[in-house]
Amino acid sequence: MTAQHIDITNAPAPAAHTCGCGGHDEPEPVLDVRPIPHAIRHATVFGAFDAIAPGGSLVIIAPHLPRPLLAQLAERAPIETEVLVDGPDAWTVRITRTAG
DSSP: OOOOOOOEEEOSSOOOOOSSSSOOOOSSEEEEOTTSOHHHHHHHHHHHHHTSOTTOEEEEEESSOOHHHHHHHHHHSOEEEEEEEEOSSOEEEEEEEOOO
16 A cells, blocks of 8 residues: 655735744645545645634535535535636635635
């Protein structure tokens, strides 16, 4: 079994970072879920989404429009979604955690 590289990229324009680790958070992280094994894909997105504060966004790149995943996220917290790229090879969706 070979290890798979998971590519997590960030949007430009860094925001303030206060944890003291020396890193810098980006205002809108981008998570490409396509290389993540299907068995753990939703759990990976849940973990990333849970780290987003109300008003913040997470952008995911998926191999299809992730309707079931978006419904599961909406059960966890109020969200707004925007399809940035509508296929055909990849879908890019901005998920914003609303303050509701």
